[in-house]
Amino acid sequence: PEADAEVLAVAADLLTELGLTSEDFDFRVSHRDILGSLLESFDADVDVPAAIRAVDKRAKVEPDEYDRLRNASTREEQLERFRAFWEKRDPTPSTERNERMEEYYFRIASANDEYGTLRDGWRTDRGHVRVLFGKPDYVERHPYNYNSKPYQIWYYYRVGRRFIFVDETGMGQYELLVPIWDERTRIR
Numbered sequence: 062p063e064a065d066a067e068v069l070a071v072a073a074d075l076l077t078e079l080g081l082t083s084e085d086f087d088f089r090v091s092h093r094d095i096l097g098s099l100l101e102s103f104d105a106d107v108d109v110p111a112a113i114r115a116v117d118k119r120a121k122v123e124p125d126e127y128d129r130l131r132n133a134s135t136r137e138e139q140l141e142r143f144r145a146f147w148e149k150r151d152p153t154p155s156t157e158r159n160e161r162m163e164e165y166y167f168r169i170a171s172a173n174d175e176y177g178t179l180r181d182g183w184r185t186d187r188g189h190v191r192v193l194f195g196k197p198d199y200v201e202r203h204p205y206n207y208n209s210k211p212y213q214i215w216y217y218y219r220v221g222r223r224f225i226f227v228d229e230t231g232m233g234q235y236e237l238l239v240p241i242w243d244e245r246t247r248i249r
Contacts, residue, residue: 071166079131079139168192178234186237190215190224197224212238 130146133139147162172188182188197215204211211228226235
């Protein structure tokens with residue numbers, strides 16, 4: 062319920078940031094626990110402009126499509142573009158739910174929860190990978206090896222990828238060792 066509420070809160074904040082009011086959209090919540098969590102999560106500090114930028118950088122959206130999403134002239138046009146943006150990506154358009162949008166904002170929220178410190182978690186290297194690929198299938202942790210800095214290796218067996226993160230500072234700020242697009246991160 063808390064994760065579902067965070068997804069709805071981020072989506073509502075994004076719509077508000079696009080200039081829409083609560084009269085322009087509505088959410089239907091029938092589960093009592095989700096409703097309670099949703100109301101609590103609206104007190105959370107969400108950096109919505111950063112979440113919009115995350116759509117551009119993390120979801121591999123074409124720059125012109127991203128600009129079109131952000132630069133609508135009226136509220137109605139913003140809402141229409143926002144809906145069209147996610148409807149285009151809906152894996153099951155015949156249903157009311159858009160699972161891809163829900164999954165995307167869930168990943169943003171979980172990256173913020175797990176990797177956020179002085180900045181939003183989705184802005185970190187681990188958050189970036191988490192948003193793009195989801196939760197890793199396996200994480201190999203090496204926090205205290207002799208003669209090496211702390212590091213983690215994330216394995217995504219289902220897509221044949223691995224990512225190595227190193228904590229250069231010793232303060233838990235893991236950075237991606239090899240760029241995400243590099244062929245050396247493949248395990249197959």
